[in-house]
Amino acid sequence: MKRSGLFEGNSKESIHLSIYQHVMNGVSRTFPFVVCTGVLLAFSYIVRLLIANYAHVPPAGFTEQLISITENGNQAMQFIIPVLSGFIAMSIAGRSGLIVGLVGGFIALISNQGFIGSVLAGFFAGYTITGLRQLSSKLPQIVMTLRPVLLYPLFGVIFTCLIMIYITRGPIQGINNAFMGWLENLGTEHILLLGLLLGGMMAIDMGGPFNKIAFTFGITMLYSGNYAPQAAVMAGGMVPPLGLALATTFFSAKFTEQERRAGRMCYVMGASFITEGAIPFAVKNPICIVPACIIGSAIAGLLAMLFHIGLSAPHGGIFVVPLVIGNPFLYLTAILAGSFVTAIIIGLLKQKPTIE
16 A cells, blocks of 8 residues: 655645545445445334334343344444544555554544544554654664564553543534534424534534534433424434435436545435434535535434424434334425425536546
């Protein structure tokens, strides 16, 4: 694997391209986790609902094992954060960056720094290893052989973890707590505004802190008996990948063949409530994609609240809609409305690719 220097070029364009390539390397490695765990998680809720309605079929022992296996999707989903960080670091610094990036991503995970923290950890880890490689380049030969197995992991992990714990954790957690408190203060008096905000927040960073604040808030309200916020959250979270899937279908000339293939996969991810499916598009063209997704998701969240829809399952996407929502037609209408708005905005704003 090609290793990056601290600065791959002096121009702003080369720096942006370098950042994009490193992030995309990490994002591409998370896809198997995103798809598999999302589908497993959705399936687990379907199994639970079916068991609740048909308690005697199938045999109890089998259902317990089935639920245990499928619910592991929730734990497996946690791998996405360290895997993203680890492979960003590996893209920058080669194999020596992988372990440091994985540890930095794990710190981001357990300290609730989410997607943004994971990306930062990947870059901190990668460029820490690159710096250590340059600083140790004139050490005696006997010490040089220890660099990959001792010096890089030891000092790389220490430095990256110190940054993640003492520099980035406070600001990111402060933002999380402030937004959570603000959402709680909105209460029921501004229910449409709440739906608008929850839906839009799901698309701001697509799995990062803002997304997780909205999701956590929805879960909190769900377990307190208020099912409306989680309906807005899931609708908003399904819109970005579905909107991009529709955009790559109806405005195919504005996307490369690789993007069109990824767009077809976004139908599955959107239907499964896997917002992260939109990340590759958002990273490549954030100025166009992110606002379009935020607007569409906000509309979906607002309509879900306007239609007085409640969702009693925290996950599952379209697969649980007929089972846990009183008016599936109106809920699907809200999701499709937001998705089409996103697709149309992208179709109007996105430029045709310069190369295929």
